[in-house]
Amino acid sequence: MTYFAGLDVSLRSTNICVVDEQGELIAEGKTDAEVIDIVAFLDSLDVKITKVGLEAGTLTQYLTYGLQFACYEVICMEARQVKAALSAMRNKTDKNDARGIAQILRSGWYSRVHIKSMESHRVRALLTSRRAVLDKCIDLENEIRGIFKIFGVKLPSKLGHGSFDRVVRPVIESDAALSMPLLPVLDARLELYQTYRELDNRTRRLAEQDAVCQRLMTTPGVGYVTALTFKSGVDDPTRFKRSRTVGAHFGLTPRRFQSGEIDFDGHISCSGDRNVRSTLYTAANVLLTRSSRWTPLKAWGVKLAKTRGHRRAVIAVARKLAVILHRMWIDETQFRWSTEAARS
Numbered sequence: 001m002t003y004f005a006g007l008d009v010s011l012r013s014t015n016i017c018v019v020d021e022q023g024e025l026i027a028e029g030k031t032d033a034e035v036i037d038i039v040a041f042l043d044s045l046d047v048k049i050t051k052v053g054l055e056a057g058t059l060t061q062y063l064t065y066g067l068q069f070a071c072y073e074v075i076c077m078e079a080r081q082v083k084a085a086l087s088a089m090r091n092k093t094d095k096n097d098a099r100g101i102a103q104i105l106r107s108g109w110y111s112r113v114h115i116k117s118m119e120s121h122r123v124r125a126l127l128t129s130r131r132a133v134l135d136k137c138i139d140l141e142n143e144i145r146g147i148f149k150i151f152g153v154k155l156p157s158k159l160g161h162g163s164f165d166r167v168v169r170p171v172i173e174s175d176a177a178l179s180m181p182l183l184p185v186l187d188a189r190l191e192l193y194q195t196y197r198e199l200d201n202r203t204r205r206l207a208e209q210d211a212v213c214q215r216l217m218t219t220p221g222v223g224y225v226t227a228l229t230f231k232s233g234v235d236d237p238t239r240f241k242r243s244r245t246v247g248a249h250f251g252l253t254p255r256r257f258q259s260g261e262i263d264f265d266g267h268i269s270c271s272g273d274r275n276v277r278s279t280l281y282t283a284a285n286v287l288l289t290r291s292s293r294w295t296p297l298k299a300w301g302v303k304l305a306k307t308r309g310h311r312r313a314v315i316a317v318a319r320k321l322a323v324i325l326h327r328m329w330i331d332e333t334q335f336r337w338s339t340e341a342a343r344s
Contacts, residue, residue: 006102
């Protein structure tokens with residue numbers, strides 16, 4: 001007999017439901033959202049659990065690796081698909097959600113989510129921390145700019161983060177009324193900027209020490225942040241059977257809706273990792289606007305921009321960049337600047 005366990009995980013607790021291959025309820029209960037408690041509940045049953053299923057969430061990484069260490073086969077299911085299936089239930093409770101997840105696991109109607117490695121999560125933590133500190137630094141800069149406007153002080157529109165303190169501090173210190181409210185804010189902003197510089201240097205050094213990132217950075221428009229973000233987002237390149245699916249995985253393909261006589265393509269799906277999609281868009285924009293060396297990819301993008309508009313061209317180039325970067329990673333090759341080199 002085959003048995004399936006469905007887990008409805010929240011931050012504090014986990015509801016567990018076990019069913020057999022016929023869908024009959026075998027056992028159910030509630031434990032703390034800790035690996036040791038879930039394993040103890042499953043081990044206490046007088047049946048051998050074939051698969052354990054849960055939907056993707058904040059504790060997915062922790063629970064998946066913990067249950068796998070306890071010799072359970074763990075299936076992480078796409079949250080949107082699970083939500084659509086559970087919406088058919090009359091009453092939404094944690095107990096019913098666990099029952100629904102167990103039935104979904106038994107039926108096989110689910111999309112399995114890839115669980116990234118701990119190395120990828122460490123890289124993502126560094127990139128997220130770098131971006132969060134930079135955002136707070138920008139917020140304080142805009143706050144100072146807004147207060148300056150009240151007193152008729154207009155800062156240059158293009159003022160770099162590195163020169164902001166050097167330009168603004170003399171203006172604040174020359175006015176005692178401004179020094180009292182703004183000088184502590186400027187000091188806090190300077191501390192944040194120095195922290196950002198340290199995190200940025202660590203990110204750059206990490207990319208320079210990684211052979212895959214160095215290979216990806218041979219592509220025009222792709223810097224160390226884009227290379228690290230793409231590498232950590234993909235994690236395992238072999239999980240994609242075709243490079244063409246990488247762009248769709250990160251939400252860079254149009255969303256389609258078809259029903260009867262209605263059939264249209266809308267905006268991009270925006271599914272997958274938002275950070276990877278954002279960095280690919282930035283890299284594509286740099287390739288089209290700032291890269292001085294021409295490539296077949298840039299020529300195609302510029303031609304597309306004249307007929308479909310700049311934004312659509314950038315999205316199309318970003319989608320092609322995702323395909324190219326994945327293929328470079330798989331083939332262990334550098335970017336090919338000419339059509340002849342690509343054919344060879």
